[in-house]
Amino acid sequence: MPQITLPYWLFALLVALAAWSVIAGLFLPSVRWYLRRRASRTLDEVAARLKIRIEPFRLTKRQVLVDRLLYDPQVVDAAEAWAAEQGVSRDVALSKVEEYAREIVPAFNAYFYFRIGYALARGAAKLLYRVRLGSSDEAALAAIPPKSTVVFLMNHRSNMDYILVSFLASERSALSYAVGEWARIWPVEQLVRATGAYFVRRNSKDPLYRKVLGRYVQMATQAGVTQAAYPEGRLSRDGKLGTPRLGLLDYIVRGFEPESERDVAFIPVGINYDRVLEDRTLLLDLAPGAKRAKGLEAMEKTLDYVVKNLQLMALSRWHRFGYAAVSFGAPISLRQYLDERSLHLGKLDKEERFEAVGALGEHLMAAIARSVPVLPVALVASVFARQPERRFTELELKATAAELLGVLKERGACVYLPRRDEDYAVTAGLRVLVMRRAVTDEEGLLRARPEELPLLRYYANSIAHLLPA
Numbered sequence: 001m002p003q004i005t006l007p008y009w010l011f012a013l014l015v016a017l018a019a020w021s022v023i024a025g026l027f028l029p030s031v032r033w034y035l036r037r038r039a040s041r042t043l044d045e046v047a048a049r050l051k052i053r054i055e056p057f058r059l060t061k062r063q064v065l066v067d068r069l070l071y072d073p074q075v076v077d078a079a080e081a082w083a084a085e086q087g088v089s090r091d092v093a094l095s096k097v098e099e100y101a102r103e104i105v106p107a108f109n110a111y112f113y114f115r116i117g118y119a120l121a122r123g124a125a126k127l128l129y130r131v132r133l134g135s136s137d138e139a140a141l142a143a144i145p146p147k148s149t150v151v152f153l154m155n156h157r158s159n160m161d162y163i164l165v166s167f168l169a170s171e172r173s174a175l176s177y178a179v180g181e182w183a184r185i186w187p188v189e190q191l192v193r194a195t196g197a198y199f200v201r202r203n204s205k206d207p208l209y210r211k212v213l214g215r216y217v218q219m220a221t222q223a224g225v226t227q228a229a230y231p232e233g234r235l236s237r238d239g240k241l242g243t244p245r246l247g248l249l250d251y252i253v254r255g256f257e258p259e260s261e262r263d264v265a266f267i268p269v270g271i272n273y274d275r276v277l278e279d280r281t282l283l284l285d286l287a288p289g290a291k292r293a294k295g296l297e298a299m300e301k302t303l304d305y306v307v308k309n310l311q312l313m314a315l316s317r318w319h320r321f322g323y324a325a326v327s328f329g330a331p332i333s334l335r336q337y338l339d340e341r342s343l344h345l346g347k348l349d350k351e352e353r354f355e356a357v358g359a360l361g362e363h364l365m366a367a368i369a370r371s372v373p374v375l376p377v378a379l380v381a382s383v384f385a386r387q388p389e390r391r392f393t394e395l396e397l398k399a400t401a402a403e404l405l406g407v408l409k410e411r412g413a414c415v416y417l418p419r420r421d422e423d424y425a426v427t428a429g430l431r432v433l434v435m436r437r438a439v440t441d442e443e444g445l446l447r448a449r450p451e452e453l454p455l456l457r458y459y460a461n462s463i464a465h466l467l468p469a
Helices: 008-049 062-070 073-086 090-104 110-128 138-142 160-168 188-194 207-222 247-254 279-284 295-314 334-340 350-371 376-386 394-410 422-435 450-461
Strands: 130-136 149-154 176-179 227-229 264-273 323-328 439-442 445-448
Touching: 062 090, 062 207, 073 090, 073 207, 090 207, 110 160, 110 188, 130 160, 149 160, 149 207, 149 350, 160 264, 160 323, 207 227, 207 247, 227 247, 247 350, 264 334, 264 350, 279 450, 376 394, 376 422, 376 445, 376 450, 394 422, 422 439, 445 450
Parallel strands: 130 323, 149 227, 149 264, 176 227
Antiparallel strands: 264 323, 439 445
């Protein structure tokens, strides 16, 4: 009987191909069926409890959404104009469009979002903070018309914002975030896409990219996708609320038709923390010539910080970073806003529309500002930031803080008092600042450390807009 002799590498290759055929033909279809079944069950379960349902657009296959962008008439026109300007063929321009579309479009996975993502967000938030709901206008939120596109707009204090708000808003909907390029690293990118977030190049001047991004946001808005965005566009460096950047807001409202049945409901969201994890790093941007750790040095510092906290946990000496609170304000109807001002954005030229969107942005930022919760550290830091040279006894500190609280309440601020006790709130805020060595206790006299005044002002600035100058 003739024998066939094969080299080991060819035999290994044939075995590998045979194994792949079995896996591709039998195993993978079973896995896909199982995952689809689990995702379907998850959708059925959450549909019963969500106050805002998950839109079919989010459940559409990613490739279908990429193709919709690729063949969108407005995008095709922009691609042809870009090709003529760059002196390249139409095919090159369309391949660029496809590259941008694949970069932007998410790959929402309901099972990952509601089972894995929710558990991770809840666990991380509660591990690091005492998470509280500052306030929420439940009656107004419940009154949002069912076919409205809901957009959560929030101030940007920390990268924890994504986790914190997703956790607290999970009883209402799955949020689709606009995420910056910082998250485009493996495996963060894949995880972020699975939550339904889409990526944004914040400072891109490429008109073709901006057209593709704009059309995706408009498609999602017209399809009723619940979105979440930060009008400021970036993390606050000094703790103050920033001015709104209008690009993403312009995309959301540009295609709005007042006569259509779908309204856009903006929900202002205020976020605050007793401790922002990145506070000292953010403050370096305000210090001319300050040296920032980069690359391996930054990774080493981060790892060292994590290890120290793990050691404290092991010794039962670790404490959470105080309170973190989120407040949901009353929804703002885009249709009502435009009707009251007799505006139709589609009938305005570019300059007039951008001016109108700018006024809308200021209006929405004012609503966000009113929603920012007052937390213990911000309150106590405000006392020291206003009188940095003064030495307080604990009684004087609490009396001064009580005066500020009275002013804040008169002005309608959302004040969170742990245990509903003003005295305890001041004690809790002071404890955090003393532990961080921002405030010293010298023989019963409390004073701000001069070198830590930028940190104290950072936290005081989070509520400065709620107080008179």
